[in-house]
Amino acid sequence: MISNATKRATLRAIHLVLSIPILGYIYGEPSQVQQYAGAARFVFVPVIILSGFWMYSGVFFAILGVAVWLGAYYLSGIGAALVSQVALFIARKTWLVIRARHSK
Numbered sequence: 001m002i003s004n005a006t007k008r009a010t011l012r013a014i015h016l017v018l019s020i021p022i023l024g025y026i027y028g029e030p031s032q033v034q035q036y037a038g039a040a041r042f043v044f045v046p047v048i049i050l051s052g053f054w055m056y057s058g059v060f061f062a063i064l065g066v067a068v069w070l071g072a073y074y075l076s077g078i079g080a081a082l083v084s085q086v087a088l089f090i091a092r093k094t095w096l097v098i099r100a101r102h103s104k
Helices: 004-027 030-057 059-076 078-103
Strands: none
Touching: 004 030, 030 059, 059 078
16 A cells, blocks of 8 residues: 555655646747647646645545546636635535534
8 A cells, every 4th residue: 555655755756747737838938828728728737736636635636626627627717616625625614614514
């Protein structure tokens, strides 16, 4: 079985390495970056979200976060996708508070 430290190091490396193409997309020449816009939107960002949520809150919320991101982006665009992530963070915090109160 993989230790937690190894899992965190692997997830952190994935998170950081896949952030590099996003930086290239943001700061690159618009005429040059259009060729990999789809990969940035539908591969790099979801994997970054997956690894970040996994490190922060576990695999369940990681998968849920990516599904919510892709669904909101596909249906309504980037604004809805960003709001969906904020809503997911709020829902997770609410769930933790309720769970803590019930355990008392």
